[in-house]
Amino acid sequence: MSAFFAAHQGLLEAAVQAARTRGYWSAYPETPSGKIYGETAKADGEAAFKALIGQPFPLDQQATTRVGRETSPYGFDLAISYPSAPVASLVAAAEKAGAAWARAGVEDRVGVALEILARLNRESFLIANMVQHTSGQAFMMAFQAGGPHAQDRGLEAVAYAYDEMAKIPGAVTWTKPAGKVNLVLDKQFRIVPRGVALVIGCATFPTWNSYPGLFASLVTGNPVIVKPHPGAILPLAETVRVARAVLAEAGFPADVVQLAADEADAPITKDLVLHPSVKIIDFTGSPAFGAWVRAHAEGKQVYTEEAGVNSIVIDATDDFRGMTGNIAFSLSLYTGQMCTAPQNIFVPRAGIETPDGHKSFEAVAEGIKISVDRLLGDPERAAAVLGAVQSEATLARVDAAAKGRVIRAAERIALPGYDGARAVTPLILAADAADTADYTVECFGPVAYVIATDSTADSLARAAGTAREKGAITASLYATDPAVIDAAADAFAAAGVALSVNLTGQVFVNQSAAFSDYHVSGANPAGNASLTDTAFVASRFRVATVRRQSAA
Amino acid sequence: MSAFFAAHQGLLEAAVQAARTRGYWSAYPETPSGKIYGETAKADGEAAFKALIGQPFPLDQQATTRVGRETSPYGFDLAISYPSAPVASLVAAAEKAGAAWARAGVEDRVGVALEILARLNRESFLIANMVQHTSGQAFMMAFQAGGPHAQDRGLEAVAYAYDEMAKIPGAVTWTKPAGKVNLVLDKQFRIVPRGVALVIGCATFPTWNSYPGLFASLVTGNPVIVKPHPGAILPLAETVRVARAVLAEAGFPADVVQLAADEADAPITKDLVLHPSVKIIDFTGSPAFGAWVRAHAEGKQVYTEEAGVNSIVIDATDDFRGMTGNIAFSLSLYTGQMCTAPQNIFVPRAGIETPDGHKSFEAVAEGIKISVDRLLGDPERAAAVLGAVQSEATLARVDAAAKGRVIRAAERIALPGYDGARAVTPLILAADAADTADYTVECFGPVAYVIATDSTADSLARAAGTAREKGAITASLYATDPAVIDAAADAFAAAGVALSVNLTGQVFVNQSAAFSDYHVSGANPAGNASLTDTAFVASRFRVATVRRQSAA
Structure with missing residues (x-):
């Protein structure tokens, strides 16, 4: 068992249980309190955010150039640049890294995901500043929805995916009575990923809407390319940075998770969607672009949250x-x-x-x-x-x-x-x-x-x-x-x-709680997927079987 | 609890367990023995088959005309005719019947499906004759693959779908600590079907390849239109006849399951695929037509078994x-x-x-x-x-x-x-x-x-x-x-x-056993779905939530 899996196994089991009962449950505290996150966490997060402004973002991945023109809706330029590489190079790196990731055991992959979430949680104040100054959310919402609530949604996806993969028996003996003798086969069932996964983020909830697809694809063995909205790169760049650090520590290629940043006047999303090696797409955004993605993704597994009229x-x-x-x-x-x-x-x-x-x-x-x-x-x-x-x-x-x-x-x-x-x-x-x-x-x-x-x-x-x-x-x-x-x-x-x-108190129709509310039903044009049900995770992997005639 | 569900609950639970362990298990005996199926079953099945030849098939569903030009690969015309109605009429009838079916409880629907399978099993000798004289299979294979093995695959789909639906809690209370008070919501989760389901059968394994999609869509609440291959209508016509009889006995509209027969020179499959109310398609057939289905089914849930080079x-x-x-x-x-x-x-x-x-x-x-x-x-x-x-x-x-x-x-x-x-x-x-x-x-x-x-x-x-x-x-x-x-x-x-x-004995690479072998991985062009994994059932329904602010 991997050390990361061992460290977080209790949390995982609680999350799996919560996903089954779907009452109230949360893994990551939503209160931006120094008692929980450390007395200096708020100041540290703000300082870390300010130190990034005007600088190349410290993300160690292949780059032929740098991009990024984010501005804070609060009225200033972020002036942060991110590494950029051609789509074909990103996909090739994903495929190469994906080979080792596909061979990893379920517990290894889940352990890595849980450690990424744990580190993101510790950085919730930093992430809050990043979400605030890209989405425009007020600080409290940026902290809660961009930090712990997004992490809860990521954990929820990990829990569902783990539960599904754990249902596949690794090895069984098949013994069929056949008159005087038995027919016996030793069978092994192996989880095989689908291919390169693409996560297309939105500008208003860059982490909350991206984490479910990111973590679901990741733990099911697919290398992930994270394509942020050009107006909200920073929170996902930090997410990718943390993910790559954990992957490397666990002995996996960092390119299992990559950032694909772009600018509004030179968008790369369509090229990513159309790349034949991209097999899974999680999209959050407008119905217009969502329709384009759905129409051009034949043969790919596509999960969308678009929009609607509530x-x-x-x-x-x-x-x-x-x-x-x-x-x-x-x-x-x-x-x-x-x-x-x-x-x-x-x-x-x-x-x-x-x-x-x-x-x-x-x-x-x-x-x-x-x-x-x-x-x-x-x-x-x-x-x-x-x-x-x-x-x-x-x-x-x-x-x-x-x-x-x-x-x-x-x-x-x-x-x-x-x-x-x-x-x-x-x-x-x-x-x-x-x-x-x-x-x-x-x-x-x-x-x-x-x-x-x-x-x-x-x-x-x-x-x-x-x-x-x-x-x-x-x-x-x-x-x-x-x-x-x-x-x-x-x-x-x-x-x-x-x-x-009859909501008249302090619960609002806008709120959707991880582990309890199914966010988007998938049953009308507002989206074709739900956060999170089994359908959201079960098609991200396949099962390959080896049957051997038993020596007996 | 419905009487049908109660009658078959033990079998269902065993099937769910078998699907989890995936060792050897079978519900329906594969031996065409008079001791199991009745001493006169073989003769009765053959006589019943022969009595159908040259006659209008006794299927009580809407018809503007009759179709059918099947010939036995053993060298004679079946000369059986089936009711035929315009695609729009079939879909309209499915939608109308589907409203009542969607309101039915999971156990009611599963009970109906299990009773259909039980009756099909009792008719295995009749079905064997029907499969033999459409597919060309020798009698023993027609009995086993067309009868009990197909029924096992149908039951497997029911077990997976039931297990998934049973995971959705019907009602929960969500209690979130919020300082001095708790925020409390009473939540109900309701399973909602996707829409009209279409099952497109093939000529070589008309029942074995159709039953998984048919039963998976059915128990998840979708009305089903069964479109047989024009060369192998009879086994699916009988399946639909049995299904409609059970539905009617259980108080549901028979049109929850309908046959859509056609002839090779006036095919209706494309019209069915393109109908906007058709939301789920299970297809077995050639890669050429499979590619057409996949390309024209945007926004629909499509499960295919096409073919490949083994x-x-x-x-x-x-x-x-x-x-x-x-x-x-x-x-x-x-x-x-x-x-x-x-x-x-x-x-x-x-x-x-x-x-x-x-x-x-x-x-x-x-x-x-x-x-x-x-x-x-x-x-x-x-x-x-x-x-x-x-x-x-x-x-x-x-x-x-x-x-x-x-x-x-x-x-x-x-x-x-x-x-x-x-x-x-x-x-x-x-x-x-x-x-x-x-x-x-x-x-x-x-x-x-x-x-x-x-x-x-x-x-x-x-x-x-x-x-x-x-x-x-x-x-x-x-x-x-x-x-x-x-x-x-x-x-x-x-x-x-x-x-x-290293198969050298009496197990053959051709054989795929329900409840143990995942048939088709879904991970290469031979098909996009697997019989049966969770992915095969989980997207056939959605969950709608009602949250009420608690009176407390």
């Missing part, structure tokens, strides 16, 4: 202020740049019933507006909730959407401590159910529609229909009638959407 | 006559029409070592020829081993291949008791390693090449290389040096081929 359906509530407060937070968190953030809020045009009496459609919309205003009234809290906007294109979408009945206008705001940060508050619009051209299109970013419908049945049909046609990852329902809840559960299950019901 | 590598043996006898049987069984049958026999041109001393290349080739002659010398035994040839095209391929150095000529033979049967003995040719244009192309049917190579290393490189490029399902090795065996194990594992070593 809905809230309001039928009634027994806590109006809890409801509007919860919705306000969901719309504001990371400025609506989460794939799980709601866009469409369906409300009967006749209004809803609440403990405070009947509320008209307008009153519901106004209630949400007031809650957003209240949440974001304090600049420090607004900065902590909203963070910055990753891309100029998102701001442009907000501007373009601001037409018709504006319930709440988006406002450019300053983020305390950062000059030139790109920050904005949510835009909330009123719409009629008939205005489908506006609201059934995904508008990535802080844009929400409060939509007047004929009835809750109409709301459900529209929300589920949009999910089936355009994709959706989450849905949220407010209702007090069990029959309405059951109808919504049926409608959203059929559309492959995860439904949250 | 090799035997001979380095040395400690039982020359056992080896040649085993090879002779593998070449002759069902006239080489098995996807697992060997085509290329690589022998060093300098010959091999045996207990009887050195054998030249020519002596090895001659030894195989003599063993084939001996095996097929008795007409009754020849008929039992060879069976008939399913398709005229196979005979044409044998004729076209008969050029160059013929070691053993193919001979048209009569099959006792059948006038006009299409039967032929194997063609064996000698080739040089340089003649790649001849032997690296799949020649489906009873054609084998004995190929002179520079060395066993050369043999392994060529055999594994052909497997990687053209696909291969099986490989066979004869060697006495453990280093050679290890090298072969590595080479064929890397090429995704199941290797058998």
Whole structure:
């Protein structure tokens, strides 16, 4: 047994168990506390991040040139450069390194993955700074979602993959009764990887969305090329650096994991996708590019998280202020740049019933507006909730959407401590159910529609229909009638959407917890895979058999 | 719990356990014995088969017309007609029936599947006649491979799918510590099917190759359209008839399983593949049509078994006559029409070592020829081993291949008791390693090449290389040096081929046992799926979640 596997075996077993029970479980503490991560961890992480700015990133892999033009959404250039090599050279290095990796035992590979995760966890403050200043997430979210939560998702993938590989017996004796004698074969089953794996990251959650595919492909024996979004290279460069260090310590070629950085005006992703040796692709990004990947990856195993149009359906509530407060937070968190953030809020045009009496459609919309205003009234809290906007294109979408009945206008705001940060508050619009051209299109970013419908049945049909046609990852329902809840559960299950019901407290529809929530169902256009189910790992390896006629 | 599930639960649990241990296990007796199947079962099965000839097949499903032009390879027309309806009508009926099927519980669905298998097993003699007179298999093989072994493969798929679905907890409480209070969500996980499933059967193993996909899609909640090969409709029509009867008895719409028969000059398979509601496709057939299916099924889950070029590598043996006898049987069984049958026999041109001393290349080739002659010398035994040839095209391929150095000529033979049967003995040719244009192309049917190579290393490189490029399902090795065996194990594992070593007795490389042998690795062009691993079942369903904020 490898030392790394031995060191982390207890954690692995707990993770496998958690994946089976899918209640609450987490391996890596989400609290950015000095007591947990070390009293100087916060300052050390920030200092380590600042020391990287303006420098060549210390990643020891083949390079014919260097690339990188990241800017922080908080208003400054990172000016960090990364090694760059031709796609063919990267793939060739992956294949060469992959031969030794394929021969390694399951426990060796899993041990390496668990050690990488452990070291990434210790670096969570550094990673947090890296995620903050590429994605634009506020620090707390960058720490949690970019650090421990991403690590949990990586561990979850390792646990599922390990569990599947452990199910394959290494050797068995097959004894078939055949009259007077037995027919006997000694059989060995060997796990064989698929080939070079490509992980295509996104700019908003560079680690959280990449770790599952990265670690699932890695432990199943495939060498991995990590292709970060050109706007969010740094967190994955650090991830690759750590992975290569652990691989080398364990006696494997560092090129089992490589970074493939590029710049927006000289993209290399398509060349990587099209390379015949690339056999597995994990993609997070836009539906437009996702469609291209799916169309050009025939014969390759492709796992995507693209995007969709998430809905809230309001039928009634027994806590109006809890409801509007919860919705306000969901719309504001990371400025609506989460794939799980709601866009469409369906409300009967006749209004809803609440403990405070009947509320008209307008009153519901106004209630949400007031809650957003209240949440974001304090600049420090607004900065902590909203963070910055990753891309100029998102701001442009907000501007373009601001037409018709504006319930709440988006406002450019300053983020305390950062000059030139790109920050904005949510835009909330009123719409009629008939205005489908506006609201059934995904508008990535802080844009929400409060939509007047004929009835809750109409709301459900529209929300589920949009999910089936355009994709959706989450849905949220407010209702007090069990029959309405059951109808919504049926409608959203059929559309492959995860439904949250009556969230009025400190759990939000945006949140997806590793080891419990299946993130993306794979059953509508928002993505073809789920984090993490067995299907996410089981096709990353194959089994080759050797049968020997027994000497007996 | 459904009555069907309760009746078969013990068998299911044993099957799940067998799938985990993958030693020898079988649910359905392979011996066509009156003691097992009933003293009159053989006669009853034959009579029931004969009563169907020349009649409309009694399948109660929608029909706008009737189709069917099957002929027995044993020399007579079946003249059986089957209901036919437009593709759009079949798919619409599947979707309608699928709604109720999706709502059924896992145990209800699994119970139905197990009852279908139990009834098919009781009909094994009838199915044997149906398989014999469509595929051309000799009766014993038609009974075993078409009956109990196919049923075992179906049960194996049910066991894997059940095991995966059983892993999804139905309901959990998620309790996250959050300081003074806990955050609590009640979560329900619901299994949602993918959509309409299509099973495309082949003419040579209509049941064995179709049952895994049929039963895997069925128990995971998908309605199934069974599209038989136009030359082998009958065994699948009977399978569908039994399935519909069980579904109806269990209170489900019979259209959860439908037959989509056609004729060779008016094929409907492409229309079925292209229908947007078809979400899962199981295909068995030629690489040419398989490539079309894969290219036109974007966004659909496709599982294929296509074909490949299987090799035997001979380095040395400690039982020359056992080896040649085993090879002779593998070449002759069902006239080489098995996807697992060997085509290329690589022998060093300098010959091999045996207990009887050195054998030249020519002596090895001659030894195989003599063993084939001996095996097929008795007409009754020849008929039992060879069976008939399913398709005229196979005979044409044998004729076209008969050029160059013929070691053993193919001979048209009569099959006792059948006038006009299409039967032929194997063609064996000698080739040089340089003649790649001849032997690296799949020649489906009873054609084998004995190929002179520079060395066993050369043999392994060529055999594994052909497997990687053209696909291969099986490989066979004869060697006495453990280093050679290890090298072969590595080479064929890397090429995704199941290797058998030193078979000299009554186990043959052609044979693939349910619950133990992974049939097709999915790791080379011979197919993209394996019977049966977790990957074969895990993507046939998705999970939808409902989270409710706990009242507590």
